[in-house]
Amino acid sequence: MSNPYRPTTPQSTSSDQLLAFMQFLRGKNIPVSPADTLDAIEAAELLGYMDRTLLKNGLAATLAKSSHELIAFESAFDDYFKIASNTSPADAIATDDQSAKPVNEGISALPEEMAAPHDVNDPLEGLRGNALFDALESRDESALSVAIETAAADVRVEEISLFTQRGQYVRKMLDALGEEALRAAAIEFEQSEPAAFEAVQALREQLRERVRDRVERAYLIHASAQTEDLLDESLSKLKLGNIDHSQMARLKRLIERMARKLAARHGRKRRRYRRGKLHVGETVRKSVATDGIPFHPRWRKIERKRPQIMAICDVSGSVAAYAKFLLMFIYALQDVLPRTRSFAFSAALGEVSDLFNTLPVEEAIEKVNLKYGGATDYGRALDDFSALALAEVNHATTLIILGDARNNQADPRLDLLSEMKARAKQLIWLNPESTRLWGTGDSEMLRVRRHCHVVKECNNLNQLARIIDQLLSDRR
Amino acid sequence: MPNSDYPALGDIGAIQTAFEAAGYICTTRIATVVKLAAALEKPVLIEGPPGVGKTELAKTCAEVVNRPLVRLQCYEGLDESKALYEWKYGKQLLYTQLLKEQLGDILDGAKGLTESMNRLHQFGDVFYSEAFLEPRPLLKAMESDTGSVLLIDEIDKADFEFESLLLEVLSDFQVSIPELGTINAQSKPLVFLTSNDTRDLSDALKRRCLHLHIPFPSVELEARIVASRVPDLSQSLTDQLVHFVHAIRSLDLKKAPAISETIDWAKSLILLHANELEGNLVLDTLNVLLKYEEDIKIAESQLPKLMATITA
Numbered sequence: 001m002s003n004p005y006r007p008t009t010p011q012s013t014s015s016d017q018l019l020a021f022m023q024f025l026r027g028k029n030i031p032v033s034p035a036d037t038l039d040a041i042e043a044a045e046l047l048g049y050m051d052r053t054l055l056k057n058g059l060a061a062t063l064a065k066s067s068h069e070l071i072a073f074e075s076a077f078d079d080y081f082k083i084a085s086n087t088s089p090a091d092a093i094a095t096d097d098q099s100a101k102p103v104n105e106g107i108s109a110l111p112e113e114m115a116a117p118h119d120v121n122d123p124l125e126g127l128r129g130n131a132l133f134d135a136l137e138s139r140d141e142s143a144l145s146v147a148i149e150t151a152a153a154d155v156r157v158e159e160i161s162l163f164t165q166r167g168q169y170v171r172k173m174l175d176a177l178g179e180e181a182l183r184a185a186a187i188e189f190e191q192s193e194p195a196a197f198e199a200v201q202a203l204r205e206q207l208r209e210r211v212r213d214r215v216e217r218a219y220l221i222h223a224s225a226q227t228e229d230l231l232d233e234s235l236s237k238l239k240l241g242n243i244d245h246s247q248m249a250r251l252k253r254l255i256e257r258m259a260r261k262l263a264a265r266h267g268r269k270r271r272r273y274r275r276g277k278l279h280v281g282e283t284v285r286k287s288v289a290t291d292g293i294p295f296h297p298r299w300r301k302i303e304r305k306r307p308q309i310m311a312i313c314d315v316s317g318s319v320a321a322y323a324k325f326l327l328m329f330i331y332a333l334q335d336v337l338p339r340t341r342s343f344a345f346s347a348a349l350g351e352v353s354d355l356f357n358t359l360p361v362e363e364a365i366e367k368v369n370l371k372y373g374g375a376t377d378y379g380r381a382l383d384d385f386s387a388l389a390l391a392e393v394n395h396a397t398t399l400i401i402l403g404d405a406r407n408n409q410a411d412p413r414l415d416l417l418s419e420m421k422a423r424a425k426q427l428i429w430l431n432p433e434s435t436r437l438w439g440t441g442d443s444e445m446l447r448v449r450r451h452c453h454v455v456k457e458c459n460n461l462n463q464l465a466r467i468i469d470q471l472l473s474d475r476r
Numbered sequence: 477m478p479n480s481d482y483p484a485l486g487d488i489g490a491i492q493t494a495f496e497a498a499g500y501i502c503t504t505r506i507a508t509v510v511k512l513a514a515a516l517e518k519p520v521l522i523e524g525p526p527g528v529g530k531t532e533l534a535k536t537c538a539e540v541v542n543r544p545l546v547r548l549q550c551y552e553g554l555d556e557s558k559a560l561y562e563w564k565y566g567k568q569l570l571y572t573q574l575l576k577e578q579l580g581d582i583l584d585g586a587k588g589l590t591e592s593m594n595r596l597h598q599f600g601d602v603f604y605s606e607a608f609l610e611p612r613p614l615l616k617a618m619e620s621d622t623g624s625v626l627l628i629d630e631i632d633k634a635d636f637e638f639e640s641l642l643l644e645v646l647s648d649f650q651v652s653i654p655e656l657g658t659i660n661a662q663s664k665p666l667v668f669l670t671s672n673d674t675r676d677l678s679d680a681l682k683r684r685c686l687h688l689h690i691p692f693p694s695v696e697l698e699a700r701i702v703a704s705r706v707p708d709l710s711q712s713l714t715d716q717l718v719h720f721v722h723a724i725r726s727l728d729l730k731k732a733p734a735i736s737e738t739i740d741w742a743k744s745l746i747l748l749h750a751n752e753l754e755g756n757l758v759l760d761t762l763n764v765l766l767k768y769e770e771d772i773k774i775a776e777s778q779l780p781k782l783m784a785t786i787t788a
Contacts, residue, residue, distance in 0.1 A: 031679075033683060035683060036683065039516065039518070042516060043512050043516065046511075046512065046515055046516075047508065047512075053504065054488070054504070054508060057504065057505045057508040057509070058508055058509075058512055060505075060687070061508065061509045061512055061520075061686040061687055061688060062512070062686060062687075064687055065679070065682040065683070065687050066523070066676075066682070066687070067523060067524075067673070067689045070687070070689050260676075263676075264676055290565070290569060291569070293569070295565045295569075
């Protein structure tokens, strides 16, 4: 019988394993470029696979590019190599290499105690010689794991993408392992040989258990990452008001990630435009020292003020959730928007910037809700705002008002709004309600609209990110 | 395939011993990264809180491999004329003045503008040659023919444009000078960049570097560091001191004391002939360890608790 478990060269196995690990890292949101992969492989070859800590340190140096990535990397490394093997990465990586031989040995050298029930009439005798059966019966761990790994590679178990595909992959792997022979034997023994039937069934169950484990591990490694991405994507399209508590942690991560991206992009742009045109006067003055030759050109500086944002948020029941996310987002952008002030209102309005500067965002939001929650009155809120901060609104200020503009039939004080528009660089009204509902019932949105530079529907993370992106790239 | 340029950095154990002999206690992680840096010829980006020995690592490394240390301190507004190279304007100017008289000889007998120009063109770019080039740290590190250790300190303080400028240096170890062409490193330097994480560095820069994060050390490691730097301090006092510093770091402080401050404190205890840590002594010397008035107040209020940790 030919050995179906072909050993691969350790070289290719180990770099294959590393490649799979890179894939796993990408799923954990650690960006690994092809160049990083090459570096990592080179580092791993240099350090060897035998020492776990050494390998971990070496890979960390090439793959984790910042301290928070380092933390993610370390847990990912531990997870992955715990999943891939219970011992050390060296074993996991060189599985085939080390344990290819015992398959044959396992067949020839049956343990002593198994010899006892070997009488001539043993119905199981017919199965002996079947590599799979022997491996199971003699509990030959290494032979079994090699067989399972080979089957896993044959059915491409790493392509599993949904949790519900488990059963299907287990079936495929069992077929690839040649479990059919055992099944046939079980059917044969079912009527005639109850003892043998029990024995075979137990072994089959054992095998199925192992295969199921293998498939689930494959799912964890390969698909859970994709699922994460899928969840993130759907979450950023979901109406923010509908997001429940269980998803808050994920959402917070998502917001932080989006904010980081925006901060990186806009932090850069600002510097690029700093140098202005040639400052002729200054240059000529400087060139006096060098006999009129302008060796040291001087440049006019372009003053680019960071946009000052004042966010005015309705925190009454229906809109509170959205206000929370807007504020979370803006405060995640502290680096780019350091001068942000925020105000909260439902009936009365008050400044809440201090809360956000001193407390973690979530706590601050709770306090705000407690302090300013109640029935909405836009007129009074705008009046309060005018008294509080209108004097400080200037051509560098961007005002963002977040609210549904449903004013319970009271006077929305559009005169104040238009004064705010006149003073500010930009007045943006974000409404979490869908455009179709604007102007229905007690919504003042259509009247409000005329007094704003921009009105936008904003009820999911993607819209929010896009609006803030525009805000930051605006260079008027 | 260890890099033959730096044979001292071929083996992790050897690196640790050599660094320790030079007074720098390094963990296996640090030693691993140093080895990789030498073998893969990649720069190392070191991050971590201030005072954990980022700059010291580069200095020690230069000492161990016995190469000159070229240091470039970054700051906002640092540009290529201060980091890469500059033309010696003064010298150029002086030479043009001196050579004015020669001009007559050269142009002697030339008829018309075209012929004069043609004659001048024969002399090429005499004023833009290496004789007029003032090498700045980056170019200096490239030009060293025995190799060197290049330390680019606090890269996060430099402007974003400067990072782009570094990319060519860090990935290919070469410098392009428009007037002269490309200058390649004679012998590739070992490059260390340090960052205090005041801003995110660009992905392009990070990609070219090995990444090393040095956190505050563990109690055992810090005790070893103090023992190696301040050998006169008794074993028991060293232990007390390090435990105390670790307890202080767990407080909510504006600036947690770094290794360098632990060492300073150890040195001051020696000057004061202290035999053991006790309340008043700590109160009097707390300002060595903590650099903000608020921090000192917090620590003072927690003093009994902190003292309890060292006796435990």
